[in-house]
Amino acid sequence: MAEEAATSFTSAMTLEQSRVSTIPQRYVFPPSQRPESNLPVAATLPVIDLSLLHDQSLRDQTFREIQIACKEFGFFQVVNHGIDQSVMNDALETASKFFDLPNEEKMRLFSGDVHKPVRYGTSLNHTRDEVYCWRDFIKHYSHPISDWIQMWPANPTCYRKKMGKHSMAIQGLQKQLLRVIFESLGLNPEFLREEIEEGQQTLAVNCYPACPEPGLTLGIPPHSDFGSITILLQNSAGLEIKDHNNSWVPVPYVEGALIVQLGDQMEVLSNGKYKSVVHRATVNAEDKRLSIASLHGFGLETKVGPAPELVNENHPKAYKEFSFREFLDFISRNDFAKGRFLDTLKMN
Numbered sequence: 372m373a374e375e376a377a378t379s380f381t382s383a384m385t386l387e388q389s390r391v392s393t394i395p396q397r398y399v400f401p402p403s404q405r406p407e408s409n410l411p412v413a414a415t416l417p418v419i420d421l422s423l424l425h426d427q428s429l430r431d432q433t434f435r436e437i438q439i440a441c442k443e444f445g446f447f448q449v450v451n452h453g454i455d456q457s458v459m460n461d462a463l464e465t466a467s468k469f470f471d472l473p474n475e476e477k478m479r480l481f482s483g484d485v486h487k488p489v490r491y492g493t494s495l496n497h498t499r500d501e502v503y504c505w506r507d508f509i510k511h512y513s514h515p516i517s518d519w520i521q522m523w524p525a526n527p528t529c530y531r532k533k534m535g536k537h538s539m540a541i542q543g544l545q546k547q548l549l550r551v552i553f554e555s556l557g558l559n560p561e562f563l564r565e566e567i568e569e570g571q572q573t574l575a576v577n578c579y580p581a582c583p584e585p586g587l588t589l590g591i592p593p594h595s596d597f598g599s600i601t602i603l604l605q606n607s608a609g610l611e612i613k614d615h616n617n618s619w620v621p622v623p624y625v626e627g628a629l630i631v632q633l634g635d636q637m638e639v640l641s642n643g644k645y646k647s648v649v650h651r652a653t654v655n656a657e658d659k660r661l662s663i664a665s666l667h668g669f670g671l672e673t674k675v676g677p678a679p680e681l682v683n684e685n686h687p688k689a690y691k692e693f694s695f696r697e698f699l700d701f702i703s704r705n706d707f708a709k710g711r712f713l714d715t716l717k718m719n
């Protein structure tokens with residue numbers, strides 16, 4: 372651990388616990404980047420009952436809804452996805468217990484190095500962010516789970532068991548969703564099956580403590596996730612996505628639902644037919660918000676480029692290949708709040 376980085380470290384939880392009535396200047400975003408208050412809650416964001424895919428008579432319609440959601444938003448929520456509510460609740464409770472631990476305990480896992488398979492931190496990367504965001508996190512590689520689970524937090528003692536159960540369930544759901552999404556692109560559902568099996572799963576467990584001035588800061592600034600898809604579990608609302616008109620749309624909290632977001636690898640694979648969704652998290656004055664984002668992608672060194680089936684005369688190849696490693700190298704060199712990695716891949 373870099374001494375300097377560690378000594379200058381203040382978690383968002385520490386600030387919340389010190390009951391400050393205003394936020395430190397370092398957390399104040401420029402006015403143009405602050406959240407808008409009173410955005411209309413969009414009734415139109417898609418919520419899909421995944422169980423209907425198994426119903427002969429409703430499969431086509433449900434499939435079509437997923438296709439439209441991917442094209443329109445790069446985003447949808449799923450219900451009846453087959454993961455037990457108790458598994459999800461346990462994971463969120465475990466996350467809550469982790470962030471409630473004393474700082475010294477959490478700092479054992481601290482690292483500012485984005486290449487580390489397990490790391491605790493605050494903001495995006497507090498060693499380089501110019502403006503801090505109101506967020507603490509623990510991120511860890513999660514697949515194959517036996518490779519990584521020994522490195523996950525040992526405290527709270529239930530962490531590995533409960534987070535592991537959730538993580539494996541989500542990994543299974545991911546495979547099911549990718550098959551449908553590939554099919555919706557006109558690809559074989561078996562497309563990249565082995566690469567998916569050997570792909571990466573990273574859990575980003577996020578904590579956004581109650582914030583005395585939620586209008587001045589963000590929990591996480593606008594970005595798209597790098598991978599194929601992200602499956603996000605949350606305990607309350609706070610996520611916002613950017614729609615086609617470049618407007619921020621708050622994502623409503625739906626009991627029992629999981630949020631599915633398309634990432635940069637999907638945009639590249641689809642040769643731009645689908646776009647990765649730009650999103651951000653706001654914070655609130657009342658309650659700590661927790662989320663568990665499961666980021667799925669291909670192997671560290673696997674190069675992902677547009678699917679050959681989607682490249683033709685009318686749709687020339689629009690993106691360069693990239694690997695997860697190249698993405699990590701990019702974010703370790705650049706403040707990802709400033710420029711999008713995806714833009715470096717666009718051709719012409």
Ligand code: OGA
Nearest residue numbers: 575577591610652662664
């Ligand atoms: C992320 C993310 C959003 C949220 O972890 O990449 O976008 O609502 N999280 O926590």
Ligand code: NI
Nearest residue numbers: 594595596650
């Ligand atoms: Ni994200």
